[in-house]
Amino acid sequence: MKINTGAEYIESLRKLNPKIYYKGKRIEDVTKHPATSPHVRAAAMTYALSNQKKYRDLATAISHLTRRRISRFTHVHQNVEDLIKKIKLLRILGQKTGTCFQRCVGFDGINAVYSVVFEIDQKHGTDYFERFKKWLRYIQDENLMVVGAMTDPKGDRSKGPTDQDDPDQYLHVVDRRDDGIVIRGAKLHMTGAINSHEILVMPTTALDENAKDYAIVGAIPIDAPGVTLIFGRQASDDRRDKREYIDVGKSKFGVVGGEAVIAFDDVFIPKDRVFIDGETSFTGILVYRFAAHHRANYGACKTGLMDVLTGAVSYLAQIQGTAKRSHIKDKVTEMIHLCETLYSSSIACSVEGCQTPSGAYMVDTMLANVCKQNVTRFHFEVARLATDIAGGFIATMPSEYDLKSEEVGHIVRKYFSGVSEIPVEDRIKIGRLIEAMTGGTAMVESMHGAGSPQAQRIMIFREGKLDEKIKLAKALANIPNKKKKEKKSD
Numbered sequence: 001m002k003i004n005t006g007a008e009y010i011e012s013l014r015k016l017n018p019k020i021y022y023k024g025k026r027i028e029d030v031t032k033h034p035a036t037s038p039h040v041r042a043a044a045m046t047y048a049l050s051n052q053k054k055y056r057d058l059a060t061a062i063s064h065l066t067r068r069r070i071s072r073f074t075h076v077h078q079n080v081e082d083l084i085k086k087i088k089l090l091r092i093l094g095q096k097t098g099t100c101f102q103r104c105v106g107f108d109g110i111n112a113v114y115s116v117v118f119e120i121d122q123k124h125g126t127d128y129f130e131r132f133k134k135w136l137r138y139i140q141d142e143n144l145m146v147v148g149a150m151t152d153p154k155g156d157r158s159k160g161p162t163d164q165d166d167p168d169q170y171l172h173v174v175d176r177r178d179d180g181i182v183i184r185g186a187k188l189h190m191t192g193a194i195n196s197h198e199i200l201v202m203p204t205t206a207l208d209e210n211a212k213d214y215a216i217v218g219a220i221p222i223d224a225p226g227v228t229l230i231f232g233r234q235a236s237d238d239r240r241d242k243r244e245y246i247d248v249g250k251s252k253f254g255v256v257g258g259e260a261v262i263a264f265d266d267v268f269i270p271k272d273r274v275f276i277d278g279e280t281s282f283t284g285i286l287v288y289r290f291a292a293h294h295r296a297n298y299g300a301c302k303t304g305l306m307d308v309l310t311g312a313v314s315y316l317a318q319i320q321g322t323a324k325r326s327h328i329k330d331k332v333t334e335m336i337h338l339c340e341t342l343y344s345s346s347i348a349c350s351v352e353g354c355q356t357p358s359g360a361y362m363v364d365t366m367l368a369n370v371c372k373q374n375v376t377r378f379h380f381e382v383a384r385l386a387t388d389i390a391g392g393f394i395a396t397m398p399s400e401y402d403l404k405s406e407e408v409g410h411i412v413r414k415y416f417s418g419v420s421e422i423p424v425e426d427r428i429k430i431g432r433l434i435e436a437m438t439g440g441t442a443m444v445e446s447m448h449g450a451g452s453p454q455a456q457r458i459m460i461f462r463e464g465k466l467d468e469k470i471k472l473a474k475a476l477a478n479i480p481n482k483k484k485k486e487k488k489s490d
C-alpha cells in the first residue's frame, strides 16, 4: 500500500488539484479548510487503523488479484468472513469518529461493479472485467479513496432519464470516440468527494434499452478537466468557520460525511477506464447489488454512532443526577437494544452471504434491506430517547464565547452546572456533542443514504417469496394447490 498512514493520506490530497467550491469561494486546501478538514480527518482514520496491531486483521486484507496486503476498503469480498469483517470494521470506525468516515460507498461500488462486469463479459464477450481489474489493482496498490457516485439529480421524478426536459438530470454520454467517451451531468450528495482521489460513476436506476447513453460506469480522477465540486452546507457550519471548539460538538470530525455536488462538464473517460457502456439490461442488477452492500453497512457504522450517543447521554445523566432513575435506565436500555438489533441484521446479512459467478461474495439482499429499513426508524428513535434524557439545554444554552466571557461567564458556569463533582464544561461539551449527533444535518443520512425507505420496502416486498408463504398457509389449512387454468387464446 503506497499510502500507508493517515498522515500520508492527508499529504496525498495536497498533491491533487480538484476544483472545489464552498459558500461561493474556491477551496485551495481541503486538508486545512475549517469546513472540510474534519471530514479529511474522519477518512484518515480508515488509513490509520490499518497500522494498529489490534485492528490490522479487520482493516486490511490480502488482495485476490496481487496477493499483496491491501486496505479492506479496496478489497473484493472473497468469502463470508470478509463480509463479517467489513461490518465489524465499520462499527469500530463509527465509534472512533462518531460520524461517517466516507470510504464505504466506493468500497461497495467496487464490489458491485466487479461482480456485474464479469457477467456482462460472459454474455456479450466484452473485456470490461480485465479493464476493471487493471484499475482496481491501481486503487489497491496506491490505496486510493474512491467516491461511489450513483445518485443523479433526477429532475422531475415522475419521468425517466430519457423523458426529462433537461437530459443532464441524469449523467450521460454526449460523445463516443475511438479512445473513450465524453460524459455530462452531475451526481449529488457525494460522500467524501472533496477528499477522494477517484470517482466511480454508476447509473442511479435500472434503465430500459432506449437509455443506452445513461448506462455508464467509469472511473475518473477527482481533478480531471471538467469536474467541479460544490461542498454542501451543514447545520451550524459557521461555528466551524469561526473555529469554535466546544460549540461544534465534535471539533475533530464532521457531522456527516461531507457531501458535495459533482458536476461533469464534458468529461473525457479513456476507454480503459470505461467499465460499462450501453449495457442497459445489467443496470438493474448493478444498482441492486450496490444498494444491498451499502444497506448492510448502516447497521454497523450507524451503530458505532449510537454507541457514542448512548455513552454521551449516560454520562450526561450522571452529571445531571438522573442516572439511577428507573425511566432513565429503561431508556438507555432501549437505546442499547435498538442499536444491537441493527447490528444483528448487519451481521446476519453477511453470514447469509453467497458467491456470485465472478467469485466475489454478496450479502443476503433481503436481510440487508431489512437492516437499512430499520435504520430509518431505530436511529431516529435512539436520537429521540437521547434528546429526552438530555433535556432542553442542548438547544438553548449560551455559546462558548459566553462561557469564556469575563462579564457573563460566571452566570453560565453557575446555572449550567450539574452535580458538584463534575466540571460544568463536561456538561456543556457533552450537550453540544448530543446536539451535533441528533440535530440538523446529522440524521438525514440514516433516512436517505443508501436509498429512501420506500426503496427498501419495494425490495422487501419483491423478495418476500409470497407464493411460498401462501403454500405454507394452504398446507396447514388443508387447502389443495390447484393448477392454474390456462388462458384461452382467441
Ligand SMILES: Cc1cc2nc3c(=O)[nH]c(=O)nc-3n(C[C@H](O)[C@H](O)[C@H](O)COP(=O)(O)OP(=O)(O)OC[C@H]3O[C@@H](n4cnc5c(N)ncnc54)[C@H](O)[C@@H]3O)c2cc1C
Pocket (backbone or CB within 6 Å): 105, 148, 149, 150, 151, 153, 154, 157, 158, 188, 189, 190, 191, 192, 256, 257, 259, 444, 445, 448, 449, 450, 451, 452, 453, 454, 455
Ligand atoms: C448524507 C447522505 C450521503 C449520501 N451519499 C451518497 C453517496 O456517496 N453516493 C451516492 O450515490 N448517493 C449518496 N446519497 C444519496 C442517496 O442515495 C439519496 O439521497 C437517496 O437515494 C434518495 O434520493 P434523493 O435524495 O434524490 O431523494 P428522492 O429520490 O427525491 O426521494 C424523496 C422522496 O420522494 C420519493 N420518490 C422519489 N421518486 C419517486 C417516484 N418516482 N415515485 C414515488 N416516490 C418517489 C422517495 O421515496 C422519497 O420518499 C447520500 C445521501 C445522503 C442524505
